[in-house]
Amino acid sequence: MGLILVAAEVAGGSPSPLTLELVSHARTLGDEVAVVVLDPEADAVLPALGAHGASQAYVGRETAYREHLGQPAAQVVSALVDRLHPDLVLFPGTQEGRDLAARVSARLRLPVLANAIDVTKDGDAFLVRTAIFGATVDVITRTRSRSPLVLVRPKSFTATASGGPQPATEVLPLPAEAPLGARRLESVVAPSAGPGLEEAKVVVSGGRGMQEAANFEVLEHLARQLGGAVGASRAVVDAGWVPYALQVGQTGKTVKPDVYIACGISGAMQHLVGMKGSSHIVAINKDPDAPIFKLSDLGVVGDALKVVPALIEELRARGLS
Ligand SMILES: Cc1cc2nc3c(=O)[nH]c(=O)nc-3n(C[C@H](O)[C@H](O)[C@H](O)COP(=O)(O)OP(=O)(O)OC[C@H]3O[C@@H](n4cnc5c(N)ncnc54)[C@H](O)[C@@H]3O)c2cc1C
Known part of the structure; x- marks a missing residue:
């Protein structure tokens, strides 16, 4: 019990900084932190995810996750959420994370809370903080449903290593009937000489x-x-x-x-x-x-x-x- 599932994102063979922030914070919300990593380079990021507190990883290594938009990932993540019934599912508040969370929400008819800047535990429920009206008012939503989906803004939490070992791994095969309709034609990384804006000191x-x-x-x-x-x-x-x-x-x-x-x-x-x-x-x-x-x-x-x-x-x- 007390399982928190984090949808991990991989960037250049590493977990995205936001993923590590989510995994770190998930440790404060449940007894067990699991990650779902759907990327051809999934295996490369497992040590870092374990070091930040993930004890279980669900992995899909097919290139379809890179070549297509969120449909195949949404099918696999939805099936996983349906099977595990985690207490909470955290998604990175990125374009991909929004796409994935919205599709999982529609498939499972689960509520999705976007733009969270904090998540805390409150008994059996969670308190999700978002900011509205130009960040002049904070709204705190108390979750009631099982497995609420929460999209978290970058830098809401600090990534802190817990020194954990590599997580136990279960491979999730891509279902034969996975929808592969929309294909990603090109990904362009903005050229940058220095550090990225969100990581710069x-x-x-x-x-x-x-x-x-x-x-x-x-x-x-x-x-x-x-x-x-x-x-x-x-x-x-x-x-x-x-x-x-x-x-x-x-x-x-x-x-x-x-x-x-x-x-x-x-x-x-x-x-x-x-x-x-x-x-x-x-x-x-x-x-x-x-x-x-x-x-x-x-x-x-x-x-x-x-x-x-x-x-x-x-x-x-x-x-x-
Ligand atoms: C829904 C919504 C979302 C928004 N989201 C964002 C957002 O994500 N990010 C954001 O930034 N804004 C956002 N805005 C816009 C925001 O309200 C402001 O309009 C914007 O931040 C103003 O930008 P600014 O400070 O560059 O310009 P201005 O408000 O025009 O300020 C310019 C400043 O420069 C100073 N100045 C002028 N000349 C000089 C000089 N030579 N040397 C030194 N100082 C000088 C002036 O004194 C002034 O203080 C949003 C607005 C809305 C309604």
């Missing part, structure tokens, strides 16, 4: 105060010097200055770096929700009353187009090119 983010797309070059330079990644507000993504993949906030990515440097960002609630968990927040804004200063540990009232180049020069003088 330093994030240098720009907003409308950077004035124009070309000025993001100085943010890229600063991020490179600090070994970090560039982020952005939605205003500049909407303006087409940078791709959507860089957007931080309610409808973008959630980041929790050691240092978040907000340059020309006002600090709208929808932006703050994506970065307020950063350990140290530095804000550069020419408006002393900008809301971002209420959250920042260090505030610089000034023109980001002058302050950031000055910072780059200072770092260069200290040997960082």
